[in-house]
Structure formats: structure tokens, C-alpha cells
Amino acid sequence: MRNTFKTALLAAALLTGSGSAMAEENFFLWLVNFTRQKEVQPVDNKAWNEECGSCHLAYQPGLLPGKSWAKLLDEKALADHFGEDASLDDDTLKALRVYALENAADKSWHKRSRKIAQATADGEAPLRIVEVRYIKRKHHDITEKMIKGNKDVKSLSYCNTCHTKAEEGIYDEDTVDIPNFGGHDYD
Amino acid sequence: MKLQKIVMTACMLLATSAAMATPATDGLFSRYKAQGAAGFDAARGDKAWHKETQGEDGQTMSCSTCHGKDLGKEGKHHKTGKVIAPMAPSVNKDRFTDAKKIEKWFKRNCNDVLARECTAQEKGDYLKFLLDK
Structure with missing residues (x-):
């Protein structure tokens, strides 16, 4: 009985959420699409x-x-x-x-x-995008010498200097290449 | 034979004069004149283009800071490093073909380098200088 209640709650939550999801595209299309929504539009x-x-x-x-x-x-x-x-x-x-x-x-x-x-x-x-807490946290292990002290990078603001697919809105670790340091297992 | 030579020379002359102005810049030159500018001078434009002004952090800057020393080659934005297409219309056919774009960048870049907007006279001189490149 309790489980049924939980399921009903979940369904209700999903349904009420659909209104704002429409802002991007059809909510149900979004729901069944697992690949396109990972990164940034x-x-x-x-x-x-x-x-x-x-x-x-x-x-x-x-x-x-x-x-x-x-x-x-x-x-x-x-x-x-x-x-x-x-x-x-x-x-x-x-x-x-x-x-x-x-x-x-x-x-x-x-x-x-x-x-x-x-x-x-x-x-x-x-x-600034680099002031966003989430972005800061994601870069916590990137040292000064990789950014400011790196003549080919200079600032965290130039995303596409290291994020090779930034222009496509893809920022995951596997696509990172820090000039003079290399891929994401640089340390 | 002689006629052919004359025609050839005429064509070459036409081609060079075409490279030195575009409908967009013709329109701008008359607009600047209407705004009070007298004749335009490439040499004056050249001098102003290379004039160093006080930039940030005690460094000086001029138009060349971003556009580079060779106007036939690409420049680089001094902060973001973004590549700027060559200014010389002889190598970059898209240059100076859009009056709105020219005015947009005059406003921005004069403010950035000179800390004020450029006068109609100055803009005409810059254009005259650049169109020869």
C-alpha cells in the first residue's frame, strides 16, 4: 500500500514538472531521450x-x-x-x-x-561563469600553474582553450586537453 | 593590338580602383562628410592607427595590439586570444562591405583604445588608410 502511494506521488511530481519542461521541448520526448540532455544545449x-x-x-x-x-x-x-x-x-x-x-x-x-x-x-x-559555485567546484583540482601560470591558457574564462568541444556545449572530462599538461589525468 | 593594350590597362585600372572602395565605404565617406569631415587622408589614418595610447596595467596599446603589425595577416584579441580576420581588403574580400559592421567596430574599438568615440574625420582617415591595404 505504501509503495503504491509513493509511486502515485512520483507520478504526480513528474506530471507537475512537465509544465516547465515544455520550455525546452516536449516533456515526454525529453523523458525518453537519455543521450541529448547530458551537457549544455x-x-x-x-x-x-x-x-x-x-x-x-x-x-x-x-x-x-x-x-x-x-x-x-x-x-x-x-x-x-x-x-x-x-x-x-x-x-x-x-x-x-x-x-x-x-x-x-x-x-x-x-x-x-x-x-x-x-x-x-x-x-x-x-x-562570470567561473564564479558559479558548481563550476568552481568542478575545477578545484586545477592548479594555478595550469591556468594563470600557463602562457597558453592564462584564465579559466577561456573554456575552449582546454575544453576541446566547448563550442558544441560538451564539457566532460574526457574532452579536456590542457595545453602543456594534456588530458584529464594530468596529475 | 594597341587597342587591346588600352583595354587591358583600362581593366586593370578599374580593378585597382574597385579594390580601394566598396559601396559600403562610399556611403560612409559621404556620411562622414555630411557630419562635418573635410577630405580624408590615408597618411593621417596610418599615423593614428599606430599611435600608442595608455592601456590597462601600464601597458600601451594601439590598433596593432589586436590587429597585428601586418594587416594582410590575422590578428589576435589581446585578452581572449580570439583570431581576428585580416584587415587588408586585398586578402580579405569581406572587409569593409558592411557599413553597419564598420560603424559597430569603430564605436567599440575607439572606446577601447582611445577611451572615447572617434570623430567622423578620424573614421574616414582610418578607412582611407585601410582600403589601400
Whole structure:
């Protein structure tokens, strides 16, 4: 009897969860798909790739929660984007903002984005992806000499320097190659 | 025979003049003039392009900091390391074909290197200098 109750509860929870899952795609498609949802949703927006990608990796919207993108993709904020002027015309900015907010970590069902969403649910919106608690924890064993002291890396912010499939939204350990250090069993 | 030579020369002249301007830059030159700029000068653009200004951390910077010394080759963003396609239209046919893009980067890069927006005169001089490359 107790087990039946638990199953019913679980089913109810799944069903109520489906509403927000629709934001990404059909919930039932998501439910039966075990491969596509592990990482971060790849960028599927031409303007995003062009505008963000002309200066740095076009970081996937699923790497930060919506509240972070809302702060970053603002006219005033972009005029001083980590020390650089990254101003955009109004129409482009509006379109990119919509894209970011619709695909932000807290709207995504991709596993890595879910973790980022959880890690940033409370408190201030991080402006840098490397400030996200989950991302920090994942890099705790990466020493200074591999990043700052490594002339071919310089900063943790340049994901694609070591994450060879970052552009496809894939960040798992097996795809890591740290310049001058190698794969993930570098120590 | 003589006619052929004349035609050939005419074609070559046309080809060189075509490489030195695009419909996009023609439009920009007249816009800059309407904004008060007088004639444009490649030599002045050259000088301004290479002028060193005070950057961050006590280092100086100029346009070459990111675009590189040889405009026919790729440049590299000084912070992110992102590759910047060559500026010279002689090797990069896509350069200076989109007025909106040119204006976007003038705004950003003038602010980053000079800490202010460029005047119409300055932008025209830069363009004149770059179109010859």
C-alpha cells in the first residue's frame, strides 16, 4: 500500500514538472531521450554566434541563469563588458537578450545547466561563469600553474582553450586537453 | 593590338580602383562628410592607427595590439586570444562591405583604445588608410 502511494506521488511530481519542461521541448520526448540532455544545449542562434563569437567563445546561454544574462545583456553593461566596449544596436541586443533568457540555465533541462541553475538559485546573480559555485567546484583540482601560470591558457574564462568541444556545449572530462599538461589525468 | 593594350590597362585600372572602395565605404565617406569631415587622408589614418595610447596595467596599446603589425595577416584579441580576420581588403574580400559592421567596430574599438568615440574625420582617415591595404 505504501509503495503504491509513493509511486502515485512520483507520478504526480513528474506530471507537475512537465509544465516547465515544455520550455525546452516536449516533456515526454525529453523523458525518453537519455543521450541529448547530458551537457549544455549547443548554440542554435546565428546572431548569438556572430556577435558573441567575434571576440570570444560564444558561451552557451545554459551556462548562466537568466538573472545573470539579464544583467550582462543590458545596454549600459555592454558598453563596459569586462573592460571592453561590446555595444550592440538596439534590435540585435533585444534579440540576443530574448534568446539568452529563453535558453538560460534555469530554463534548460540539460543536466549541466540544471546544476548551474541549482548552484545559482539563491543569492546574487554571478556575472562570470567561473564564479558559479558548481563550476568552481568542478575545477578545484586545477592548479594555478595550469591556468594563470600557463602562457597558453592564462584564465579559466577561456573554456575552449582546454575544453576541446566547448563550442558544441560538451564539457566532460574526457574532452579536456590542457595545453602543456594534456588530458584529464594530468596529475 | 594597341587597342587591346588600352583595354587591358583600362581593366586593370578599374580593378585597382574597385579594390580601394566598396559601396559600403562610399556611403560612409559621404556620411562622414555630411557630419562635418573635410577630405580624408590615408597618411593621417596610418599615423593614428599606430599611435600608442595608455592601456590597462601600464601597458600601451594601439590598433596593432589586436590587429597585428601586418594587416594582410590575422590578428589576435589581446585578452581572449580570439583570431581576428585580416584587415587588408586585398586578402580579405569581406572587409569593409558592411557599413553597419564598420560603424559597430569603430564605436567599440575607439572606446577601447582611445577611451572615447572617434570623430567622423578620424573614421574616414582610418578607412582611407585601410582600403589601400
